[in-house]
Amino acid sequence: MSVEAREARQPWILLSPALGAVTFLLLVPLIFIIVYSFWLRSAIGGDQVGFYLDNWQKVLTDRFYRDILLNTLKIAAVTTFICALMGYPAAYFIARSKGSKMVLLLLLMLPFWISYIIRTMSWINILGTSGALNTLLVSVGVISEPVQMLYNEATVILGLVHFLLPFMVLNVYVSLEGIDTNLEDAATSLGATRWQAFLQVTLPLSLPGLAAGGLLCFVLGAGTYITPVILGGPRDAMFANLVFEAIITQLNWPLGSALSLLLLMVLGVLVAIYNRYLGMSQLAKGLG
């Protein structure tokens, strides 16, 4: 075998474990789900094997699924916006801090050491009628009796922001770290104020990081299942809850497969748009 041929094979050899994992853990299950989505659930609960478009017709034309999908995208968008508003200043502060950067980054990573479910449930102890916030407000006389704060869409968004904020901060931080601080100094030396220097130099250069963080927050937020279950009221549900109900409660795997593929396609389109304009490299930096 020639040297060229050997060199051409090397990347594939190195990639083969990852490709194998992706094939067997992602592509093969995905093919199963695609096949399942064309089956039908029979009256007694078993699946009717065949090629039926009923599930697809249902998920694409039924107003119920469309409304829940749009509401899911709305919640994910609001969450992402709040994460961006809160995350950017935090990331900027960490990136520009001198000695305590490592400590601040460690503090940022700290929540990941605790289970996401436990972190979500902790809001019940904070916002519940006998929780910390109500107890404090009653004891200082701001309110005379506890206020109902939990189990609505706002608390679902709060729980999602709590979960996703570190992802946003990390992505923006990585982006800010890569910007030469001399650029801001140069802008101010040319007569710009600090605020103008930030708006016209730093912010545009950090936008790829903000976009990468936004994409991550949006995709993870739109696919969440547990937050509405723990912090939502009777009506609050996101699209993943419908997938869970179809597959686990109704045992309708074919419909659940079609629903999960629909969500995958919608989020896939968003990722494709992001990739078209910003590329995936920034996302990899943020995750790394």
Next chain:
Amino acid sequence: MDNTKRYERLLDRYRNGDLDRRNFLGLIGAAGLAYGVQTPFAKFAHAQDVKQVRFDGWGGVVSEAFREHAFDPYTEATGITVVDGTFAGSDEYLAQVRSSQEGEYNIAHLSGVFDYARYVNFGLTVELNTDNIPNMSLVMDALTDAFRGVTPDYLSAVPYDYGTTGLAYNRKYISDEEMKEKGASILIDEAYKGKIGGWGEWRTRIWYGALQTGQDPNNIQDMEAVWDAIRSHRDLALKYWSSGAELMSLLAEEEIYVTEGWSGRIAALQQEGHDIGYFDPPGSFAWQECLHVLKGSPVEACEELLNFMLAPETSIAVAEGQNYPPALDGTKVDLGDKIPTLPAYDPTGTLESLTFADPTYWNGNEAEWSETFSRVQRGY
């Protein structure tokens, strides 16, 4: 089917005249020959060598009681290890079983006759030889009959405990008299808007919707009225709870004042000192739990384990741990001091005072109702 069952069937056919004596003896001889030929090699057949049985249940004190009173003595007596796993819900467990290999899961502590019927529909059952489970004679006939209604010719499960999903209320805000007067309708009482809870499970919501509209939950005539009652409850409720722990937390923290609740969980709250009342309105939702042997399991080994689990000392310890009365008939077995005080306990052994769901009726409507409930819950 085990060897005893095969022999009994052959014998029946012979006695009924379907099999002549020559063929009957020939088949018995062939079975003996087959056994004799395979015996020297049987030690190599690891797949048939039962070394462990898997049990899946709800975890917590129940698992501990099973471990101490049934699993360890069983292992000592048979040399077969019991591996116990837990699940969060029976729907989730059925999904796991459906996607597993036969024999991977063996015995499960499942709820209701609904589940039994669903496992039957999916062909996930075995035929138990109840002669190998002598403690079955201590079980209430009413509970066993419910399973026989689904599989008249055989049993794949044994009843284990029962309870009700009645009304739980905070006595600080709702008196016993008010609860008795309003019954199931208290869950759609505007006076408690924002302080009402409910289990976010379609069967329970529909059952209580039927009670609130004055209908028989096992024979609903006006389904639209039931959906309207569910909508009213949804709009007044603060939260649909999804686990026993969440139910207890919502009541104990006074987030809600009234909800339906599982009798055992409410008994546990009362034992912790919370002033929570429990009331079974007329037609309250009664259910039973069973120990179900799944298709592909080593049946004889499972039967022996079921016998250990049904032994009075095990049943009573589990019942006292989970606060649900055991399936054992109180007229045949001394159930001790605590069990007769548990909610839903029936001292007569007939269970005539309780209303159980008709599995044929409910499972027949499952596909439509579970999907419709999902929509109604979200405001449709």
